[in-house]
Amino acid sequence: MKRIATTAARTLVALALAGCAGAGAPARSTSPQANAIGAVEQTSVDVWMLDIGQGSCVVVDCPGRLIVFDCGSSGGSSNELTRNNTEAATAWVRERARAAGALTVLVSHADADHYNLIAEAAPAELTDRVLLADPLHMHGAAFVEWTSNLRGGEDAVLEFTANAFSPADSDLQCGNARADALIANLAGSAQTNPHSAVVALSFGDTSVVLPGDAHGATERAAIAAMSSLPHLSSNQTVLIGSHHGAGTEGSNSQEWIGAWRLQGAIFSMRPTSYQHPTCEVVRRFDAAMNQRLAPHEVTCDGEEAHQTRDRILTTHDNGHMLVRLRGDRLSIYCQRRTPGCAGRLPAAARLPGRTAPTA
Numbered sequence: 481m482k483r484i485a486t487t488a489a490r491t492l493v494a495l496a497l498a499g500c501a502g503a504g505a506p507a508r509s510t511s512p513q514a515n516a517i518g519a520v521e522q523t524s525v526d527v528w529m530l531d532i533g534q535g536s537c538v539v540v541d542c543p544g545r546l547i548v549f550d551c552g553s554s555g556g557s558s559n560e561l562t563r564n565n566t567e568a569a570t571a572w573v574r575e576r577a578r579a580a581g582a583l584t585v586l587v588s589h590a591d592a593d594h595y596n597l598i599a600e601a602a603p604a605e606l607t608d609r610v611l612l613a614d615p616l617h618m619h620g621a622a623f624v625e626w627t628s629n630l631r632g633g634e635d636a637v638l639e640f641t642a643n644a645f646s647p648a649d650s651d652l653q654c655g656n657a658r659a660d661a662l663i664a665n666l667a668g669s670a671q672t673n674p675h676s677a678v679v680a681l682s683f684g685d686t687s688v689v690l691p692g693d694a695h696g697a698t699e700r701a702a703i704a705a706m707s708s709l710p711h712l713s714s715n716q717t718v719l720i721g722s723h724h725g726a727g728t729e730g731s732n733s734q735e736w737i738g739a740w741r742l743q744g745a746i747f748s749m750r751p752t753s754y755q756h757p758t759c760e761v762v763r764r765f766d767a768a769m770n771q772r773l774a775p776h777e778v779t780c781d782g783e784e785a786h787q788t789r790d791r792i793l794t795t796h797d798n799g800h801m802l803v804r805l806r807g808d809r810l811s812i813y814c815q816r817r818t819p820g821c822a823g824r825l826p827a828a829a830r831l832p833g834r835t836a837p838t839a
């Protein structure tokens with residue numbers, strides 16, 4: 481395992497991650513077939529938001545590589561989500577990883593609802609890079625065991641230790657797309673949520689932003705990092721709600737929501753005692769967008785229904801989702817369609833349906 485603390489280590493990380501080959505990356509093979517594949521023009525980047533209950537599981541299709549940004553759930557067999565649903569979703573990720581041939585995993589912070597499905601979803605024998613915002617030992621025995629079998633060996637695990645993060649460390653490449661890690665392991669808190677890695681994945685003029693369970697302090701640090709990445713504030717953006725839409729500890733602040741040119745918001749959640757997202761946070765997103773879609777309802781505060789005319793979606797209301805970044809525009813496809821969805825998920829994706837609630 482490596483802790484990122486030295487310039488040498490940072491250089492190593494950047495080089496290692498640059499190995500994620502795509503149309504814009506240097507050719508890694510001299511075989512004509514590989515070069516031909518590398519030359520295929522990349523016209524979009526697909527970001528899959530899986531419906532895994534109260535948790536988060538995001539998968540990005542890159543040329544020759546899958547990137548998993550968190551995969552975990554504390555929903556279990558309750559909250560309408562059966563173990564079968566979770567198993568079907570992780571089997572889908574495994575199959576997609578095998579088709580891609582290589583895997584990068586990033587865990588935003590060491591809370592189980594962000595990593596406890598990774599050992600099941602991500603084949604260790606295909607995984608050559610694991611980025612952690614919290615130290616490995618904080619991630620539970622099954623996850624630590626999974627990292628002992630990585631294709632990349634123990635050096636595949638890269639920890640962002642306190643005060644040792646810089647955006648230059650996280651040169652995550654995805655073909656012609658770019659992934660900017662704005663912050664990870666924010667210093668000064670003993671809690672895990674504020675340590676969340678905040679990653680913006682961009683393709684052309686379109687972005688999706690993954691903030692983990694960022695608190696207000698994390699969001700402020702990410703906003704400060706945006707000053708050196710001016711493309712981010714002008715890109716058409718889908719913002720994943722911080723901390724599943726919580727409003728505590730300054731999450732989903734007005735300042736954070738206002739930092740983006742918003743085209744949509746997605747909350748990964750299930751109605752539980754946490755009551756994510758809160759209706760107050762949903763109203764903040766509403767106030768930042770003025771899209772005049774057909775009126776529809778978004779679940780908030782547990783089982784409340786908030787009326788909106790903006791592109792606000794939840795995994796509870798909409799099931800699995802696909803955010804397709806096309807460079808000049810973006811679209812969201814949904815398992816269950818509401819007016820913010822461009823259409824249903826492509827049938828070719830063969831994403832598992834959700835079985836009926838047990839209650």
Ligand SMILES: [Zn+2]
Nearest residue numbers: 591593693723
């Ligand atoms: Zn969480």
